[in-house]
Amino acid sequence: DAKTTQPPSMDCAEGRAANLPCNHSTISGNEYVYWYRQIHSQGPQYIIHGLKNNETNEMASLIITEDRKSSTLILPHATLRDTAVYYCIVRVPSNTGKLIFGQGTTLQVKP
Amino acid sequence: NAGVMQNPRHLVRRRGQEARLRCSPMKGHSHVYWYRQLPEEGLKFMVYLQKENIIDESGMPKERFSAEFPKEGPSILRIQQVVRGDSAAYFCASSPRSPGGGNYGYTFGSGTRLTVV
Numbered sequence: 001d002a003k004t005t006q007p008p009s010m011d012c013a014e015g016r017a018a019n020l021p022c023n024h025s026t027i028s029g030n031e032y033v034y035w036y037r038q039i040h041s042q043g044p045q046y047i048i049h050g051l052k053n054n055e056t057n058e059m060a061s062l063i064i065t066e067d068r069k070s071s072t073l074i075l076p077h078a079t080l081r082d083t084a085v086y087y088c089i090v091r092v093p094s095n096t097g098k099l100i101f102g103q104g105t106t107l108q109v110k111p
Numbered sequence: 112n113a114g115v116m117q118n119p120r121h122l123v124r125r126r127g128q129e130a131r132l133r134c135s136p137m138k139g140h141s142h143v144y145w146y147r148q149l150p151e152e153g154l155k156f157m158v159y160l161q162k163e164n165i166i167d168e169s170g171m172p173k174e175r176f177s178a179e180f181p182k183e184g185p186s187i188l189r190i191q192q193v194v195r196g197d198s199a200a201y202f203c204a205s206s207p208r209s210p211g212g213g214n215y216g217y218t219f220g221s222g223t224r225l226t227v228v
Contacts, residue, residue, distance in 0.1 A: 042222070043115070043202050044202070044219045046217060046218065047216075049215070049216060096159060096167045096169070098159065098167065098170070099144075099146075099156060099217070100156070101146075101155075102153060103153055
């Protein structure tokens with residue numbers, strides 16, 4: 001699975017959009033980009049995933065660059081409850097089921 | 112529809128005792144994954160199981176740790192003769208089908224916090 005690079009921490013004002021970047025320059029053609037978050041030592045929560053098209057769901061939007069070497073997770077209107085560690089994971093759906101979590105980005109939403 | 116249920120939420124064991132952690136997957140899910148998060152560290156994959164089968168145990172320590180997912184009942188992660196270094200949060204996730212069969216996210220439980228004293 002390709003390696004990902006994320007900034008260790010970010011701040012965002014409540015009500016504003018939070019844009020979390022992820023670099024995955026060695027991604028291969030069949031690898032998907034997944035985002036999870038972990039709120040204060042709770043279990044990780046799946047947010048969104050994509051292959052090459054931009055994706056949107058009720059939680060967030062995922063923007064993947066045309067060359068697929070980077071992506072951005074967008075929380076359109078961040079709330080205090082969005083304060084969490086956000087993980088960007090790149091992997092091929094495979095029979096091992098293994099997710100490799102890096103250090104992630106700690107997002108602090110401030111009032 | 113209940114999510115992934117893990118129990119107990121907190122478990123305290125003395126060194127040398129056994130720890131048994133339980134995970135009931137979401138209804139309709141037959142694939143279970145265990146992860147461990149040591150203090151101040153990231154989540155690490157331990158094992159992937161289907162009903163009555165261990166599919167991938169590449170992340171399991173070679174000794175003292177075992178996992179099962181019987182035909183009936185929850186998945187069990189068992190740690191024998193616990194040591195202080197086993198103190199961690201253990202998370203279970205489940206999925207409805209094989210991870211190689213499609214692209215989707217896993218549903219995680221709230222975890223079991225094991226403290227070895």
